[in-house]
Amino acid sequence: LVVLDGARRLRDVPGMVQVLTQGPGVRVFGLCVDERERLLPEECTAVVVAEGNRLSVRSSGVPKVEDVRADLVDAAWCEEV
Incomplete structure (x- = not known):
């Protein structure tokens, strides 16, 4: 489980989009938290x-x-x- 508190900002970390999109295939899941729903990564x-x-x-x-x-x-x- 990868927790992204401030998900919008952390999505820009190199490799994070791949973690969010490909991680579930290898049982690595993202829990994205942000102040507003509109700030959540599109990969949610x-x-x-x-x-x-x-x-x-x-x-x-x-x-x-x-x-x-x-x-x-x-x-x-x-x-x-």
Whole structure:
């Protein structure tokens, strides 16, 4: 798993487009995070957008799923894990 926090900027790193496009074929996946959906790399095949405590999920070739309830675990739990 390759996490790109600030994905728009990190997409310009040499070789990153190849990681995003060819990585899944060798079980290397990208998790792209950015402030706005429009800033995500075009190679993203699934997108989750948070709106309050609800999510919408969009994936290539599948209808968009809206009003998904987020787990909303607290920061302490995340740090422990």
